[in-house]
Amino acid sequence: MEDKNFLKESRKRLLASKKKLVKQIEELAAQDPSKGPDKITEFSEEADAVEEHERLHDETRLLENHLEEIQAAMSKIEKTPAKYGICENCGEQIDRARLEAYPHARYCLNCEKKLGTQG
DSSP states (O other), X not given: OOOHHHHHHHXXXXXXXXXXXXXXXXXXXXXXXGGSSOOOXXXXXXHHHHHHHHHHHHHHHHHHHHHHHHHHHHHHHHHOGGGTTBOTXXXXXXXXXXXXXXXXXXXXXXXXXXXXXXX
16 A cells, blocks of 8 residues: 555554554553452452453453554554555555554455454
């Protein structure tokens, strides 16, 4: 994709998403009972803390995966702008409207449906 204004706007959207995700990851880390100074005194509290830790870990991992996708898209824009917006499966141009909605999209809509992925 060679439209410099579109690349600039896409990078801006990606950067905003990245900042939001980093903040969410930090907030989740702050909620993790296994990382706090409070002592767990009873078995039921410990079980609840473990369950909450696992939930927060899973949620954090999803956010980190999304962050990796955003960073990969930003890297394409910065290092190889001609490859941004090109489907990683079929090599065709990803629809501009799709990139506006999902600037981290790696696949065109047809390939995403075939592959059953999210991105």
